[in-house]
Amino acid sequence: MAEILQILILGLALGGVIALMGSGLSLVFGVMRIVNLAHPSLIIGGAYITYLAFKALGVDPIVMLPVAAVIMAAIGVVLYRLVFQREAKSAKYSEMTVLLTFALAMMVEGLLGGLFTNTQRVTSPDYATAAFFIGDVFIPKGQFYAGVVSLTIIAALSLFLKYSRLGYAIRATTQNREAAELLGVNVQFISILAFAIGIGLAGAAGSLVSFVFSFFPAKHWEWIAMLMSVVVLGGMGSILGTVVGALFLSVVAAFVGTWIGATWSTLTFFLALFIILLVRPQGLFGEKPELA
Amino acid sequence: MAVTLQDTSASAVIEARRAHNEKLALKADQTRATWFPVAVLAVLAALPLLQFYGNYNYVLHLVLFTASYVAMASGWNILGGFAGYVSLGHAVFFGVGGYFSGMILARYGISTLITAPLAGLVAAALGYLVGMVTLKVRGPSFIISSIALLMIARILFDNWHFIGGANGLTLPPNDLSVQWSKVPYYYAMVAIAAFTVWATYKIKHSKFGLGLRAISKDEIKAESAGIDTRFYKVVAFALSAFFVGMAGAVWGEYLTYLRPNIFLLILISANMVLMCILGGKGTIAGPVIGAILIVALNELFVATMGASEINILGTGLVMALGLMFFPLGLVGTLARNGKLPRILNWD
Numbered sequence: 001m002a003e004i005l006q007i008l009i010l011g012l013a014l015g016g017v018i019a020l021m022g023s024g025l026s027l028v029f030g031v032m033r034i035v036n037l038a039h040p041s042l043i044i045g046g047a048y049i050t051y052l053a054f055k056a057l058g059v060d061p062i063v064m065l066p067v068a069a070v071i072m073a074a075i076g077v078v079l080y081r082l083v084f085q086r087e088a089k090s091a092k093y094s095e096m097t098v099l100l101t102f103a104l105a106m107m108v109e110g111l112l113g114g115l116f117t118n119t120q121r122v123t124s125p126d127y128a129t130a131a132f133f134i135g136d137v138f139i140p141k142g143q144f145y146a147g148v149v150s151l152t153i154i155a156a157l158s159l160f161l162k163y164s165r166l167g168y169a170i171r172a173t174t175q176n177r178e179a180a181e182l183l184g185v186n187v188q189f190i191s192i193l194a195f196a197i198g199i200g201l202a203g204a205a206g207s208l209v210s211f212v213f214s215f216f217p218a219k220h221w222e223w224i225a226m227l228m229s230v231v232v233l234g235g236m237g238s239i240l241g242t243v244v245g246a247l248f249l250s251v252v253a254a255f256v257g258t259w260i261g262a263t264w265s266t267l268t269f270f271l272a273l274f275i276i277l278l279v280r281p282q283g284l285f286g287e288k289p290e291l292a
Numbered sequence: 293m294a295v296t297l298q299d300t301s302a303s304a305v306i307e308a309r310r311a312h313n314e315k316l317a318l319k320a321d322q323t324r325a326t327w328f329p330v331a332v333l334a335v336l337a338a339l340p341l342l343q344f345y346g347n348y349n350y351v352l353h354l355v356l357f358t359a360s361y362v363a364m365a366s367g368w369n370i371l372g373g374f375a376g377y378v379s380l381g382h383a384v385f386f387g388v389g390g391y392f393s394g395m396i397l398a399r400y401g402i403s404t405l406i407t408a409p410l411a412g413l414v415a416a417a418l419g420y421l422v423g424m425v426t427l428k429v430r431g432p433s434f435i436i437s438s439i440a441l442l443m444i445a446r447i448l449f450d451n452w453h454f455i456g457g458a459n460g461l462t463l464p465p466n467d468l469s470v471q472w473s474k475v476p477y478y479y480a481m482v483a484i485a486a487f488t489v490w491a492t493y494k495i496k497h498s499k500f501g502l503g504l505r506a507i508s509k510d511e512i513k514a515e516s517a518g519i520d521t522r523f524y525k526v527v528a529f530a531l532s533a534f535f536v537g538m539a540g541a542v543w544g545e546y547l548t549y550l551r552p553n554i555f556l557l558i559l560i561s562a563n564m565v566l567m568c569i570l571g572g573k574g575t576i577a578g579p580v581i582g583a584i585l586i587v588a589l590n591e592l593f594v595a596t597m598g599a600s601e602i603n604i605l606g607t608g609l610v611m612a613l614g615l616m617f618f619p620l621g622l623v624g625t626l627a628r629n630g631k632l633p634r635i636l637n638w639d
Contacts, residue, residue, distance in 0.1 A: 035436065098378070098432050099611070102611075103608045103612035107608035109604055110607075111605055225436075225443045263447065270440045270443045274444070277426070277436070278429075281428075
């Protein structure tokens with residue numbers, strides 16, 4: 001019993017971080033229909049920003065989080081202006097943006113690899129290796145803090161989407177771009193805003209990732225399929241779905257990792273992605289995808 | 293034959309249309325520079341004679357490397373270019389072909405030059421099975437599922453001890469002297485590349501190819517026009533896997549070792565996509581031009597800067613710029629402007 005509880009807690013803590021990693025991806029898809037394959041590479045970009053601040057100035061990764069988020073959001077605005085704005089009228093928009101973000105992911109990987117080499121890095125604040133015990137159950141502090149911070153950010157994001165005027169506009173654009181525009185929403189501005197928030201979330205996730213996982217520039221290929229499976233399971237564009245998908249799959253992966261073997265825990269995500277795409281491509285909370 | 297207004301029986305109309313099409317085809321044949329690919333092949337066939345005058349192994353290596361990518365990119369083009377289903381997981385078939393023939397070589401000593409078509413068939417069978425599953429979804433979902441396929445294959449190959457796991461497998465080199473050891477693979481790879489290009493031409497101009505192009509334009513309309521889209525797509529997937537698998541088989545013996553981190557790389561998949569996009573998706577000459585361009589660029593990057601990170605950055609940059617400014621690719625853009633030189637009009 002204690003063992004099951006233990007695995008459940010470890011899975012949930014990791015799931016919280018993965019939920020934050022995936023929520024930006026989901027938001028960007030929801031508003032702009034861009035499947036951002038570069039998202040994990042931008043998370044790694046955020047992780048390197050945090051790593052530099054930690055090594056050079058000793059700034060705590062969690063304190064660095066808002067800074068990394070703002071820097072990445074600014075990069076997001078530039079990327080949107082430079083790359084995606086001009087593609088909006090492309091006939092094969094969705095396919096085009098997937099390929100473009102794929103190219104972008106390679107560029108970010110190559111750039112980070114050139115700057116920081118392909119060595120594994122990790123920030124090591126005191127809590128990264130500490131733990132508390134409740135009875136027999138052991139809770140690693142780093143993962144616990146990261147999970148709590150992640151879920152707090154997601155909760156704040158949900159409240160923002162649900163109750164603020166800008167949030168209304170973002171949700172309206174997600175539901176129906178043309179209708180939102182007819183009702184006076186500045187769709188162009190909302191797209192830039194949502195893209196900036198999405199990439200900013202990648203930066204925030206990067207700060208947490210920097211002490212939860214070890215990272216190197218090419219690591220994002222492992223994450224893209226993992227995040228995709230989480231986002232697709234929840235339903236592309238649904239933040240709640242992403243959280244549920246992330247928590248569920250990381251708990252399953254934690255059980256698989258403990259009972260079957262660590263190698264197979266990553267495989268859980270990829271197989272899940274395959275199965276979901278076949279059985280229910282729209283995911284748990286998503287609407288039926290348009291055929292195009 | 294002429295069709296008068298009164299003579300509207302279906303067979304007469306069909307007959308007239310066929311005659312018209314043949315006339316068009318004949319006209320296209322007359323303007324086609326068939327001599328050009330033949331001349332290129334003749335030069336390539338004579339190239340190893342250089343070895344009598346010195347050591348030109350590097351030249352042979354470059355041509356072989358380009359030919360392998362010509363075969364892979366042209367193979368990818370069948371699914372990605374004709375049918376419009378972009379796959380980022382085709383490195384899986386490269387790996388499967390390489391491992392299948394490589395294992396036979398390691399166990400029974402039969403050269404991959406003989407087993408390559410068999411490796412292609414195995415890759416095609418796998419492609420057929422995977423296609424049955426993943427081709428149910430389209431657009432971005434299909435692209436994502438192809439990446440997931442590559443990730444799954446990588447984990448399986450890394451942990452499968454029978455085929456050497458992550459450390460891979462060393463294959464016996466052949467007994468030829470250094471001067472001549474590359475030559476058999478050279479001829480095999482050039483032959484595979486030429487066969488692939490010829491086959492894509494035949495496919496594009498068959499009823500099957502027409503169906504695939506209809507699917508890429510509008511799948512629902514294609515279905516309602518009586519095309520069995522599911523079957524067409526899955527067969528296209530299998531065919532494209534076949535050519536990639538054959539290239540992988542020969543490549544494995546040429547390298548003399550098999551390792552997942554050499555074969556199952558997303559960069560290899562990306563290169564296939566990139567070559568087709570740069571050269572022109574859905575054209576016959578496009579993947580060939582794209583492969584030559586990318587290999588030349590790669591050599592330039594590696595020779596001048598020497599770092600694989602720069603190579604990845606450069607590949608991504610070229611891909612992004614190509615997508616944004618020349619979505620039709622070199623051949624496609626030239627053809628649209630009516631400026632395509634006759635020697636490159638292979639369609």
